Amino acid sequence: MRFIRFIFTMVGLWTCALALLALVLDGVRSIAANEVVMKSLGATWFEIDNASLNLAQAVIQRNVHPFLWDPVMQWILMMPAWLVAALVGLFFIWLGRKRRPKVIRV
Structure with a gap:
């Protein structure tokens, strides 16, 4: 523990x-x-590895729920x-x- x-x-x-x-x-x-100037999490993630960002979007939309990506994850990705x-x-x-x-x- x-x-x-x-x-x-x-x-x-x-x-x-x-x-x-x-x-x-x-x-x-x-x-x-x-x-x-405050860089968003999405912009930072896109600069580091855009393929994994696209993969995360596809996995969340197809396997979890599309609602989780569109309002929830996009809101988080827009935060600093x-x-x-x-x-x-x-x-x-x-x-x-x-x-x-x-x-x-x-």
Whole structure:
């Protein structure tokens, strides 16, 4: 059980580090452009590997449900990459936390 909590925590910390990196890159782009620039998760994913993005769309639409791709995943893909990565990282850190024992009060 400790090993699984450790893995969740490490994945969460690495994902939060990627979120910080994406935030710094957005800051650099904003300074260079003299306006606020935030790259979306979809644009970042498309630049890294567009084939896997197309594959994810096909798998979700055909095997899960088309409704999940059209409003839900498109909304997530339009969000800033650093925000999505930070939320996912914090979720994994939360999963890896040590739970307090429940105290029964009489």
